[in-house]
Structure formats: C-alpha cells, structure tokens
Amino acid sequence: MVYGHFDDGAREYVITRPDTPWPWINYLGTEDFFSLVSNAGGGYSFYKDARLRRLTRYRYNDVPMDSNGRLFYIRDGETVWNPGWRPARTDLESYECRHGMGYTRIRSLRDGVSADLLLFVPQGADCEVQRLVLSNASRGRKTLDLFAVTEFCLWNAMDDMTNFQRNLSTGEVEVEEGVVYHRTEYRERRNHFAFYSVNAPVAGFETDREQFTGRYGGFEKPEAVSCRRLPGTLASGWSPIAAFHLKISLEPGESRSLVFLLGYVENPDAEKWSAPGVINKTRAAALRARFDSDSKVEAAFRELSASWCALLSGFSVSSGDERLDRMVNVWNQYQCMTTYNMARSASYFESGIGRGIGFRDTSQDLLGCVHQIPLRARQRLLDVASTQFADGGAYHQYQPLTRQGNRDVGGDFNDDPLWLILGVAGYIKETGDWAILEEPVPFDAEPVPATMFEHLLRSFNHVVRNLGPHRLPLIGHADWNDCLNLNCFSTDPNESFQTAVSRDGRTAESMMIAGMFVLIGEDFTQICRRTGRKEMADEAQARVNEMRSAILAHGWDGGWFLRAYDSFGNKVGSRENTDGQIYVEANAWCAMARVGTEHGYPLKALDAVRDRLATRYGIVILDPPYREYHVELGEVSSYPPGYKENAGVFCHNNPWVMIAECVAGRAGQAFDYYKRICPSYLEGVQELHRTEPYVYSQMVAGKAAPRHGEAKNSWLTGTAAWNFVAVSQWILGVRPEFDGLRIDPSLPPELRNVELTRKFRGCRYSIRIRNSGRTPRERTITVNGKRVGSDVVPPGKEGAEIRVEVEM
Ligand code: GLC
Ligand code: GLC
DSSP states (O other), rough: OOOOOEEETTTTTEOOOSSSSSSOOOEEEESSSSEEEESSSSSEEEEEEEETTTEEETTTTTTSSSOSSEEEEEETEEEEETTTOOOOOOOOOOEEEEEETTEEEEEETTTEEEEEEEEEETTSSSEEEEEEEEEOOSOEEEEEEEEEEEEEEEHHHHHHOOOOHHHTTOBEEETTTTTTEOEEETTTTOOOOEEESSSSSSSSEEEEEEHHTTTOOOOSHHHHTTOOOOOOOOOOOOOEEEEEEEEEEEEEOOOEEEEEEEEEEEEGGGGGGTTEEOOOOOHHHHHHHHHHHHHHHHHHHHHHHHHHHHTTTHHHHHHHOOOHHHHHIHHHHHHHHHHHHHTTTTTTBBSSSSOOOOHHHOOOOOOOOTTTTHHHHHHHHHHHHBOOOSSSOSSSSSETTTTETTTTTTTTBBBBHHHHHHHHHHHHHHHHHGGGGGEEEOOTTTTSSHHHHHHHHHHHHHHHBOOTTSSSOOOOOOOOSSSOOOOOOOOTTTTTTTTTTOOSSOEEEEEHHHHHHHHHHHHHHHHHTTTTTHHHHHHHHHHHHHHHHHHHHHHHHSSSOOEEEOOTSOOETTTSSSSEEESSSSHHHHHHHTTTGGGGGHHHHHHHHHHHETTEEEOEESSSOSOOOOOOTGGGTTTTBBTTTTTTEEGGGOOOOOOOOHHHHHHHEEEEEEHHHHHGGOGHHHHHHHHHHTTTEEEOOOOSSSSTTOEEEEETTTTHOOOOHIIIIIIIIIEETTTTEEEEEOOTTEEEEEEEEEEETEEEEEEEEOOOOGGGGGGGEEEEEEEESSSEEESSSSTTTEEEEEEE
C-alpha cells in the first residue's frame, strides 16, 4: 500500500490516505510556540517547554490512537465527518494532507462539501492559526453545523496525567465575546493563559469536556455533535475545553473561510487583571487582531514560507537523483532544524515530559544546522558549556527553561565532554568565529566564569585523566551507547538503567571514546595551534598519539576493533564473546580516525561491519544479539534481540560508517549505506517501515527481530544531523574546515554530474562536479576559472561569488 508521495516543487509530502501505518506528523513553530500535528490534525501545542508549559492535552498510548488534537466536526444532515478523518473515521470521498515547511494543510471532501484546513504558527507570534475554508461543490444549498474543539492541558504535562486528586478541581475558564480563555492557576502563581477563538459569531460554546462528549462518551461520537447543541457551561474543575458551534449555510459554489486561533499570552504581574477576578485581555485582543482576516493570515503565511526558503537556501544540490536531492535540499535539513528545536522532548515517541536537552545530543544536533542558524548554535554552545563541571565532566542533560543541569540523571557519561569540542570546532569551521573561544562561560556551581577555550581544554583533559588499565578511556556510566552500562550491575527492575548508581568504575574502558578522542583530539590540537598555544598543541598531540598506541596495543581484536573492556577487564565486542561479538561504534570511529592504517585496520574493520552487520535496511549496532540479560553489560542486553541498542539498526551510527567509507576511499559503499536508511529511498516499503517516509527514525528493527525493517522513534534523533554531515560533507564532499570550504566529493559512479550551491562565511559557492571515475591523483579543481593545487577553497570578500569546477 502507498500512502503518499513527495511534491518537490512545493517542498511538501503529500499523504493521500488518512489511515497511515502510524500517525505521520509535522512540526509547526520555530521560536517559542510549537505544535505537533499529525496527518489527521492530531497532536498538541506548548510554549517553550513541552513539559512545564503544555497548552493542549494529548493522551499517549491511547486507543484508538491519535484521536485528540485540534478537532473539527462537520455535520451535514445525519452525517458527521472530520476533515482529517479521525476521530469520527467517517469515509471521505477525497482526502489529502500536505506537510510542508512549518505548516500542514488538510483537504477533504464528503457529499459535495469540501474542507480546506491550513495550520501554521506564524513568525513572531505565540499562537497557532487554524484556517478552515468550507465550500459547497454540490448542486443544492448546504446547511451545516460546524464544531471546533480543543482540550486544554493544565500546564504541567506530567501533573496533568497523574495528579488527579488536585487537578480535577483546579480547572478554570472565562468566556468573553465568544472567546474561551483557559486560566487554570492564573489566580495564583501563573501569569499566563491560553485562549481559543474564531473570527466569526458562534451559535454556541462549551468549556466542560463531559458536556461535549457526553458521560462515558468520546471524541469519536460526541454527544453534543449528535444533538447539535453546545450547552454553554463554564468549566469548574474537571477537564476544561474550548468548543464552538457555528451554523453555516452555503449556496452552490459558495465558500466560507474561518480563522480559529489558539493563543498563549503572558501578562506582567502588575497587569494581570482588568477588574477583580477578570483577566486582562488586552494582549490577547492584540494577538487576535493580527490574524482576524484571510488577508492577514495569508500575509503571515507568505512570511513564514519566505523564512523557510531563506533557511534552506544555504545548501542545495542537483544530482540527477531526485530522491537524493529532496532529502538534502529539503527534508534532511528540515529535520535537523526540528531536532535542534525540540532536542529529544516532544514527538509521538518522546512524550515531552521526560528529557531535557542532552549535552551530547545537542552538541551533535548542531552539526546539522549550524550553517542555517549560526547565532543560535553559538548561544546553544554557550548554554551547554555552562552546565559542565569544573573537572571537565558534564551534566548529561539540562532543562531549557532554567538552563540548569538535571540532577536526577547527573553526569559520568564519559563521552559527553568530547562532543562539546566537536560542536565548537564545527561551529568555528562553519563561521570562522574564533572569538567564541574567548567568551566567558561559567562551570556549573562556579561563580567566576572561565573562557570557552578553558571548557574545551578541561573536556580534553577529562579523558586524559580518566584512563583505565589499558590506557584506554574509562567509560563511566556509559558512553554514546546509553545502554552499555558496564558499571551498573542492576538487578532491581524498579530502577532505571539511566539513573542506576554506578560502581566506582576504574576498570571498564570504552573503545568508542578512544576513537573519538583521536579524531576530535585532532580538532583540539588544531584549535590550540591556531590560537598560538603551541605547547598545549604539542602536549595534546602527544596524548592523541598515545591513544593511538593504546588502541593498537589493546583495542584490535584480529578482524575488527573491540568495543570495550568490562569492569572485570573482559573484552566486549570480541570474537571471544558468544553474543555481541562485533559492535559498530568503535569500528566506525577508529576508521574515521584512521587508526592503524599502516596495518590495514580501517578497511578490515569496515569489511567486518559490511559482512557481519550490514542488512538491507541498514547496519545493525551489534551482532549476534544478546539473548540473555548480562548484568555486567546492562541495558544493552535488556532489549529483545533486534531492537534498539540490542542489534537494532540504530540509524544514528550508520552515517559514521558512511563517513569512514569515504575516508577509506570507498565512495560506492558509502552511498549504498546511505540509501539503505534514507527515507526517500524506502518509499516502496511504507507498510513495513511504518513511520514517516520523509524523516529518519532513530531505530529500524534489526535482522533478528520479527519485523525486520519496521522503524520506530521518528524525528528526534541524532540520525538527522549525522546523515546531513555524511551526505553533504563527505559524499557530496563540501566540508567546512578552519581555512575554508574543502571540496572533496566521494561520489558513487551513478552520480555523474552534480551541481551544488553553498553559502559559506558570507560568500556563495557554485560548485560543478563532473564524475568520470578518475583516480584521486587525476582530479582537477578550478576556482573562478583557474586551476588550483588545493581542494580547500577559502572564502572571499563578503558577498563574493565563487565558482568551483571539479573533474574527478
Ligand atoms: C538515544 C540518545 C543518545 C544516545 C543513543 C544511543 O538516541 O538520545 O544520547 O547516544 O540513544 O544510546
Ligand atoms: C534508553 C534507550 C536509549 C536512550 C536512553 C535515554 O536507554 O535505549 O536509546 O538514549 O534510554 O533515555
């Protein structure tokens, strides 16, 4: 079954059936107000923080799933239908949902009535616009009852789902001039409220959920819609909603446009009330006035589209392969921005109440969007660094609203510090802004700020000071693989592996951190050298060399790199093991870092990955899967074989292998891996794949799982950034470096003529590549018509146009 297709010209994914294998969603908003919206119109909204400032309610793990969100019911005679099919699930004569850049449009038709619903969050406004156009395409007059409903969340999403002894008594609303204001807790410590409005007179309203659904009723067949009447109750406790009833009469050929608005408003303390007990609605009125007509909505929509055009104009390719072009030009970059905005908080898999911003996650996410939003990336790096401990370790997560490290999870993930170096190096390579190194940034709990450079130094030294018996890095609680918990020894099913207390851990070592240290250590050395810190650079280089030696002495297993030593000093990821003989991470990192090239190790390791880990749907993280729980390994062995870190295709690490293949000179293999997990190449297997065909998922079930190829956890994953790095910087080969843009493509034979444009440090590069299978030595590069000897092309003056031609 096929559920949709790409519309490249419009930068949209067009969903043509509403019964997708899983809700296929989109994100609205890029500043403070965010919404998730599914192809049925399901989803929820929040302001800045999905947990603490949730505006509308969403019931997770619900059946039927995805039946809450912004709901519109059209009652035409005895038929009741929703433009997005759910929740009534009345058959539609036509249905189409277009997810675009920051907006979603759903169009459907039933019995000669068409609905066209446009949803977006305008720039610079804390609201979601819902514009609904109803048209009469039949030959007779239509008299319709339209109901629009939204259910409020009582702000704190966690509390909202658990603390019923309190919150079933706290709900409060106000209704004024047909606008519903949600004001729970506004009397006490909150100075914010939400509202729902429509730019037309309403025939009725309701604010109490039970009055709308009927007792024991649901949103599939709400009683109020069945009896065509909203009672107009003012909610007092229980579950406040905003519901409107509009009577619409349409002559043949006539249309009616309505603008619904879900808004969020903060009032300064002194201006909370207009009269005792009455909310001051001045700001809400001003917000409504900005979007109270079609022309204003259209202008805001054009502004949003222009801003996305600008964001996507920094990198584009025309390669002759439309599946590649649409991912690179549109969807991969779009997902990178979304991941940057959301971190791992709110998706249809992440409930928005769990995690803050991860230290390592955001440092990697940045790599995918620093070319689009360098200033925001800079600020994020400063925020992240300020949660670092004075010893160079780091809080694993922090909360975006408070910018404080998260104490429940703590620190001790020994890969974390290195990602900061990678993020800052990536930022400098993109922007040339060396001044970031001198920015004052405090360490957690230290009053006097140090410089950003000092943070990088302590990050580097954190590894140097935490080496184990083989002079390889101690793993701490875990490294990038959150589930390789070599010091936990968890036997209590009630404890989380992520927060379980680790033993002192002076034995278990990580070969992934070792590989990272070599590769990222090179960046650090460069940074020292280029800022005149020669001694430090030499010192760092010596440490990197020692790490290479330690890997060669203790990290090679004969056919591939080991993954770790456990806390008894036993090998993990070795042919000596029964299960988990080979893991992908250390092989990819050591190959990227060219460790042991003189012995041919990178190629051998990559061959082993290909032979033992690569599947049709991507590279599994390890093999064979653990069949039993290993207390000395932790969560990795807790998942059933083929899922997640236990031998799933953990997409995040696949691009590391692609990059390593490019480094090793095997362009064809790199592109082959790229296509195996890239969603646009998997459109033919939508039914199996299940998740959205326009974004990466974190995990695809591995070969040991019953439904190999089935994806889960779409959208918020480091996969987005790393695939963009792999495809843009390595396969297409346009790579920011300290001195300029390196143009070093690793194109497979099938990509013969490739044209790229890249904005870089204020210049615009137009790059043409002719690929006729020359050897690297025979390659030629011309810049503005002149042959050059180096493939690093420095930027020119602000605004310069730089033409690069590569013959390869
Ligand atoms: C999740 C986490 C990430 C971790 C990965 C592997 O994606 O967000 O931090 O590295 O899992 O365990
Ligand atoms: C679990 C998941 C892993 C995730 C971690 C953090 O360990 O398997 O992917 O990174 O939780 O929440």
